[in-house]
Amino acid sequence: MFSSLSKTLLRRPLFLPTTLRLISTATAASNRTSFAFSYLVNSCGLSPESALFVSNRVTFETSARPDAVVNVFESHGFSQSQISGIIRKWPPLILARPERTLLPKLKYLRSVGFSGSYLAQMITFAPCLLTRSLEKHLIPNFSRLRDFLGCDKSAVTAIRRSPRILLQGFEGTVDRVVKILRDSGVRESSIMWLVKCHFRKLMKSHDHLKKIVEKTKGMGFDDPSAAKFAVAMLAVLGMSESMWERKLDAYSRWGWSKDDAMSAFVKRPWCMTLSEEKISAVMGFFVKEMGLESSFLLRHPTLMSLSLEKRICPRCMVFKHLSSHGLMKTKFCLTTLLTISDKDFLVKFVTPHIGEAPELLDIYREKKHMAMGALVP
Template sequence: MFNSYRKVLLYLKNGILSTSSTPKLCVVLQRNPSTFSPQYSTSNLDSQSFTVDYLINKCGLSQQTALSATKRVQFDNSKKPDSVIALFKSHGFSDAQISLIIRKLPCLITFDPDKIIRPKLEFFKSKGASTSDLIKMMTAEPRLLARSLESCLIPFYDSLKRFLISDECITDTIKRYAHIVCDMSRTSRNVQVLLDNGMPDLKVGLLLSQWPRTVNMQTDDFKRAVDDLKELGFNPSRSPFVVALVAKSNGKTKWERKIELFKKWGWSEEVIASAFTRRPWCMLVSEDKLRAIKDYFVTRLGWDSLVLARYPILFSVSLEKTIIPRHSVLEVLLSKGLIKDAHSVSLFTVEEKSFRKRYVDCFEEEAPRLLKLYEEKRNLSK
């Protein structure tokens, strides 16, 4: 250890290290004294110092991040890094976006811009990706630029086209979750699981386009989720299976918290399973909304909570935009004796046109007042 420090002091004394590099090298020494062992050459030190300076001054990285990056990348001149930065700027990337990319994947700064980086950018542009699309994809997942174009990106892109049909859909999917491309082998395995279980291409495309993160699960967990849903009676060929799979894959903790919440309301495991199979969306609704819907119907309106289990579609309805405004109409109709059913679920679930026809327009004398009240309540939600 003493010899390592003495070697650094010797470098400083002989003017081998620049004054501007000294603070950074002291940090390096504190973090990794073995860096300055006798076998570590002066050129190594110069390269590390140059890399740190460049990443800080040209790429906007913090000193700590730059030092950490030197474990993975080092260079002793700015020719290639400058050309990489120039390439990104020519494609519309800002300094902040370039900094983010290099911070996530420092080795990109040493890639050949014309042989490695440019072809990937041009490939996605040729498929209709706009400048903003490119920026979003590459800042989200810079590893796209490290994948082989011929052996990885193009074959995977072509395989996606079977399910997503258009270049625009594929671009939107990659923008939504670029990691799906970087872990393409897992995605491909999971897609095959769906196909083997009878899911049609159209439904696979729906899952890929709207919930690509789900298709990128660990394959063992993915298979288990598919099998569990089939045991509950879900058919992989139908849309509810897609939603149920997303809900089942949304995180074990979230799933368990919602199960516990339902149990607090007096729902048995059988009732919960029944509600889920009726309307799997209910397990994708936030806990806050579940509580708000339950409080409104059970606490305020006096409904039995099991009604919500029988009609879990109510959890998908907007409280502010639909339930409260329509309940205001219901109260007037009840006070006038125009309807007798105070527990009409259809009041809250029918489409807007049908609601107006069945609960407003048909009562000619009250229609103007009802419509005014309804619109006022809806406007309040805005």
């Protein structure tokens, strides 16, 4: 009986072929995963953890397609770290068809103004842009944004600062925000500026944008069509109540009351967008170095927004030098000295006095170069 059973089993191996097939399939899959893992680590610079994550989602047995993808990115100026970041964020791109999926879109984006490092940065931030249809998504949505802002350059600036515009589409992003702002009475030029330069903040707060508009009106900005309303709205939108209080405290340390700070805010909304450190540094310079009362800045809050290192300090040092040497023949308003262009400043305050004070240009240059982290040649 045993002999008969043995022969039967030998003639009819009921489970062995299935088992072998499973083992063979598992081995092949393991080999593919192992090859992909090695390639991602050695050729793309991924960490072992990231390579394992990607190789569990895409597998390949040869390097032909991945090499072609990597070559496309490298030829467009992407660094290895950017390429590895793209693959980590969107694994299927490592197996994309360059001629069909990558090259037409990269060529179009470069043609409208995304070139060099800007293109690489945007794709690294949002690699799934390369999975969107060129004809049905990228071109029509870029075109709508360009038509709204007036030129390719402005559209590129807006997308660089907020890639979600191109990723999610004009209708799902810009259209929604613009409608709220228009209905609230914000002037068109201000809306265009907000979309171009600060859309990420607007999109982040889309759900309560109407409340932000109303809150801004209640802080002394009655006319939404005024140019400064958009800046005030950004200040309100970008700060929590606790941050707002900390900035009021920063001004109070230099003698301003809460009403003073709010009055300055209504005059020049930018003064409440400054960091606490910038508030303290500018106030300290005018009070300690220039010997002015803090009320001077309350009358001229525009000066708070100027660069301390690149403008206020260099120009004020020239002003002090001229005054101490009796070279200020004409009485000038300090605000004029600080707000005119660099060219006009040199013409009015430096060039006319070079003969009497040849060191004046060196003083100005030294402060300017120190601010830019460079040495005077």
